[in-house]
Amino acid sequence: MFYSFSSASPSPSSISKHPNPFFSSSASISRATSLIRRTRLRTEAGSDGVDTTATTSSQENPPETPTSIGGGGGNQASISSVVPISDKDIKKVVQKTVATFAPRASTATKNPAVPGTALYTVFEVQGYASMFLGGALSFNLIFPSNEPDIWRLMGMWSIWMFTIPSLRARDCSKNEKEALNYLFLLIPLLNIAIPFLWKSFAVVWSADTVAFFAMYAWKLGWLQRSE
Template structure:
């Protein structure tokens, strides 16, 4: 008599050995076990991708630190520049020649007085160069004329231009020059005793300061 048996659901049938009549157990792979393996592998792959993305993406602190450093440097430079402007303006306003009355400056652009101060300032600069180069009243020794030529920009040019009702940028440049020119005239002769060289250095500083404060290079661009 032949005997047949079946495995549970989702399994292959059990076959009895025809010779010894003992059952051969059926073998099958559990689908739930396969699902667990696939789920674990998917979790490991997702974890690997997340770790890779975290390594590639910069942290918030790394992104913020450079911007904070740049902004703090800009703020410190602006504060230093602001304080320097205050000191220069106060010093120049105290010692530089100014109007004797509290009325509004009549030397506004377009007036005759404005033109007179402007011509006087640049003419004194030119005459100072002539004297410092020993072209007028020539002498083989230092004299008062060459000394006046060396100091002409500080004594005549800057006060004449400051007497006008000029723009804020030009007034700021003249304030800086009023403090910078004496330093050049005192320090430079220690290294090179030449009236013409000092006058040339004052003239160069004059136009460099104007180009910086009046932004001549930016206007040309």
């Protein structure tokens, strides 16, 4: 009985030849764990180095913060960028428009209607005579009629059709030429807008006359001279 038991028990040589699988698996697990730890440490070290470099570069070159539109600097920039229209720009626009549509000399020679000549006087008399004649037609004093007719219509437009072109034909001063250029653009606006409010030839002619002398007083400085 003893013999059988001793024969059945494993010998030390057999144990060494056939190791326990439990111990072998635990050893392999420990190696894998140590390898994972080493890999993780290397990864963390590499990531720490990258982060440190990025942090250093970001500290050396801080990102530029965009200027807010609603801030004070934005408002100042927007205000400075908006340039108001000057009187010089308006003069250029008016002069260009009038040079396109207003009648002008057919030749490039100097204007012979200089102050002191007979031609200068003829143009000046013609301009103011057409103004007063247009007023008489607008007030229905010449060729009276109970209905609107062509005569009253011509009287309403007499300042724009005859007075301004006659005065512009002279060799007048720069300020007077600017006043006539402004009137050449202003009077058509008055003649079109006023009939929507008041249908009267006399009222339109009166408004044109007031605008004419007001423009002359502004450009020629009549009020400053009187003071």
